[in-house]
Amino acid sequence: MGQNISKIYFEKAKEVIPGGVNSPVRACKSVGCDPPFVKEAQGCYIYDEDGNFYIDYVCSWGPMILGHLHPHVVSAVEEALRQGTSFGAPTWREVELAERITQLVPSIEKVRLVNSGTEATMSAIRLARGFTGRKKIVKFDGCYHGHADSFLVKAGSGVATLGIPGSPGVPEEIVANTIAIPFNDLDALKAVFDKEAKEIAAVIVEPVPANMGVILPKEGYLETLRKWTKELDIVLIFDEVITGFRLGLGGAQEYFGVIPDLTCLGKIIGGGLPVGAYGGRRDIMDMIAPEGPVYQAGTLSGNPLATAAGIATLDVLMRPGTYEALEEKAQRLEEGLCSVAADLGITCATQRIGSMMTTFFGTSGPVTNFDDALSSNTEMYGAFFREMLEQNIWLAPSQFEAAFVSLAHDWEDIENTIASAYEAMRELV
Ligand SMILES: Cc1ncc(COP(=O)(O)O)c(C=O)c1O
Numbered sequence: 001m002g003q004n005i006s007k008i009y010f011e012k013a014k015e016v017i018p019g020g021v022n023s024p025v026r027a028c029k030s031v032g033c034d035p036p037f038v039k040e041a042q043g044c045y046i047y048d049e050d051g052n053f054y055i056d057y058v059c060s061w062g063p064m065i066l067g068h069l070h071p072h073v074v075s076a077v078e079e080a081l082r083q084g085t086s087f088g089a090p091t092w093r094e095v096e097l098a099e100r101i102t103q104l105v106p107s108i109e110k111v112r113l114v115n116s117g118t119e120a121t122m123s124a125i126r127l128a129r130g131f132t133g134r135k136k137i138v139k140f141d142g143c144y145h146g147h148a149d150s151f152l153v154k155a156g157s158g159v160a161t162l163g164i165p166g167s168p169g170v171p172e173e174i175v176a177n178t179i180a181i182p183f184n185d186l187d188a189l190k191a192v193f194d195k196e197a198k199e200i201a202a203v204i205v206e207p208v209p210a211n212m213g214v215i216l217p218k219e220g221y222l223e224t225l226r227k228w229t230k231e232l233d234i235v236l237i238f239d240e241v242i243t244g245f246r247l248g249l250g251g252a253q254e255y256f257g258v259i260p261d262l263t264c265l266g267k268i269i270g271g272g273l274p275v276g277a278y279g280g281r282r283d284i285m286d287m288i289a290p291e292g293p294v295y296q297a298g299t300l301s302g303n304p305l306a307t308a309a310g311i312a313t314l315d316v317l318m319r320p321g322t323y324e325a326l327e328e329k330a331q332r333l334e335e336g337l338c339s340v341a342a343d344l345g346i347t348c349a350t351q352r353i354g355s356m357m358t359t360f361f362g363t364s365g366p367v368t369n370f371d372d373a374l375s376s377n378t379e380m381y382g383a384f385f386r387e388m389l390e391q392n393i394w395l396a397p398s399q400f401e402a403a404f405v406s407l408a409h410d411w412e413d414i415e416n417t418i419a420s421a422y423e424a425m426r427e428l429v
């Protein structure tokens, strides 16, 4: 497998871009190799600058649930492009996308579009603080909510992957208002609520954490979280940037039947262009300017190309049978990975929900929280990642991320992936 052109680009990139990448997770540092530079992609295949192709399970970290260059998305974006790329004024596509979101996501009565998941979570926290008049927020160890200051405490994703404990540049006064506790642990939650509920504006949670690898909520956990926050007038925020439109049209909240006060979205609702959103209860959302006093804005928010891609993506997802198709393929992949590992005597645990999954190495699971995730064998994951890349399979370059199946993966791709996993795991024995 050639890597020459990618290597040349990466060397150049490091001269002019910190670490050579525009987001740390892309650098592949923790898996011990340099990143291939992508030339183009089609369906579930990615092609790099050296002429290699890969079956893609990163899917741009989640958004490409239809696969790359889905014709319906391409024609919607082309049509929007011909009409102008940004106006800084309202357009019908914003209303259309907002209407779809309010119809499909149970908690969302009103929604504001932004440009990224980070903007969505950052704005939702500001809103919760404005609404309650309280300062503190509770987050869970290993959950990642983007890179706003308040969230860089025991964060997942690249923060965990690179072993960055917090982040220089985040003032202590800000993180003093963030309380981080273990996920799936009601005793820890109760202890915090008993001590300081009256100061807590919001609890923010990935209802299915996917940034320390995929971790499932224990039975009744989300329900109790909902019950207690309601009793204490604490705003419950579901960060569904990954799970939104991934676990179904109504996201994790519909899947588990637990309805938060606010929901953050991103990734899929932009169909591969930059979009985020936060929405929820009408009385809370009406606090946002210009209706109310909580300020939040954006020059490119509700961008016509991005909303066109988002609407087109939802069009396709709303066709009958899409989530069933994703489930079947992801289930087969999970089964295949488990049986390959069992045949070869590799200790690992594949945790899946819908079309997202993580294989944790060095543990037979279940992996239920950040400490469990951190005790997995990241070196073994790195070796697996490199072997899979050799086999033309593109996985997330970190143990603490999810693999995503898209509608573009067909049965042959899934079977080829399982066969590749056999070859890759054989090298680990
Ligand atoms: C759950 C979750 N929230 C928020 C974010 C931040 O989104 P973005 O990278 O678009 O800022 C991410 C992903 O990066 C995420 O996985």
Ligand SMILES: NCC(=O)CCC(=O)O
Residues within 6 Å of the ligand: 023, 024, 025, 026, 061, 144, 157, 158, 210, 211, 401, 402
């Ligand atoms: N699950 C983690 C992400 O999606 C982050 C992507 C990025 O920061 O580039």
